[in-house]
Amino acid sequence: MKQTKIDWCDCTINPVVGCKNGCPYCYARKINNRFHFIKDWNEPQFFPERLEQLKSKKPKSIFMDSMSDVGWWEAKWGYEVFKAMSKNPQHNYIFLTKCKSGLNNGIGTIWTLRSIDKCRNIFIGMSLTRDDDFNGLEQYDFLSIEPILEHINLSSLKYNLYVKQVIIGAETGNRKGKVIPKKEWIDDIVKQCDKAKVRIFMKESLRDIMGEDFRQDKLIWEV
Ligand code: SF4
Known part of the structure; x- marks a missing residue:
């Protein structure tokens, strides 16, 4: 492995x-x-x-x-x-x-x-990675938003019975045109996850952007 x-x-x-x-x-x-x-x-x-x-x-x-x-x-x-x-x-x-x-x-x-x-x-x-990739009806166990490339509206998450966790990360490396996420995008995802009682796990690539709001809830495969 x-x-x-x-x-x-x-x-x-x-x-x-x-x-x-x-x-x-x-x-x-x-x-x-x-x-x-x-x-x-x-x-x-x-x-x-x-x-x-x-x-x-x-x-x-x-x-x-x-x-x-x-x-x-x-x-x-x-x-x-x-x-x-x-x-x-x-x-x-x-x-x-x-x-x-x-x-x-x-x-x-x-x-x-x-x-x-x-x-x-x-x-x-x-x-x-983008807003129109999520329609709220998806039957997945979790979402991995990585790299986040724009604001993503997860307000329909509260109606979804399947998704139990959201992982978010920024684009890493030195690719030309790399997108640096805005803190507001992540704050909004956290808000929607909290409303839906969905765990949130931020990758290390977001630590500087999120500062004190950096958060890693326990992963669903660890509980
Ligand atoms: S990042 Fe690479 S491996 Fe992953 S879905 Fe895109 S093309 Fe496939």
């Missing part, structure tokens, strides 16, 4: 590498360009041998798709990954996606099998 600087998990596994979302700020693509795990970043590839690492006995919170988006995984890859997770219930498994759930992709497969098996250690989050 790969240790990570991501502050809301212990490590990453990445049984799939590559993603078709094309985000301009993508750090994973930069890493792939440097280390050449796969030839074409836009053609995700499955590395089933990486699942062997899940056998480690010490319980961990594992981010499963930091180098891909489970929404672009093939359904059969999702099935293989789910089987490996079921055999290793000592860990928490965390997925992020920008895609909609569908029967024919990795996220749909994991979602369906998770419901059938009633697993409580698999968490699926929606990744968003």
Whole structure:
């Protein structure tokens, strides 16, 4: 398992590498360009041998798709990954996606099998960066707003029965056109989360911007 600087998990596994979302700020693509795990970043590839690492006995919170988006995984890859997770219930498994759930992709497969098996250690989050990415009806366990690129209206969160946590972070690195979030954007998200009784977790990238209002509630996979 790969240790990570991501502050809301212990490590990453990445049984799939590559993603078709094309985000301009993508750090994973930069890493792939440097280390050449796969030839074409836009053609995700499955590395089933990486699942062997899940056998480690010490319980961990594992981010499963930091180098891909489970929404672009093939359904059969999702099935293989789910089987490996079921055999290793000592860990928490965390997925992020920008895609909609569908029967024919990795996220749909994991979602369906998770419901059938009633697993409580698999968490699926929606990744968003802009206001129109959230319609309030999403059935995800958490939202990851990273990097936040504009004010995002979460007033509909209080009507959502599924989302239990919001993670927020700023764009890092020295990309040209990088967006520095305004404190008011984050304050408003905190207000909406408090109204909806949703946990908030700010990444270290927001510490200076938020000052005394910096906040990290306990993560849902830690309770
Ligand atoms: S969804 Fe994630 S992995 Fe995919 S292009 Fe965007 S930042 Fe990169």
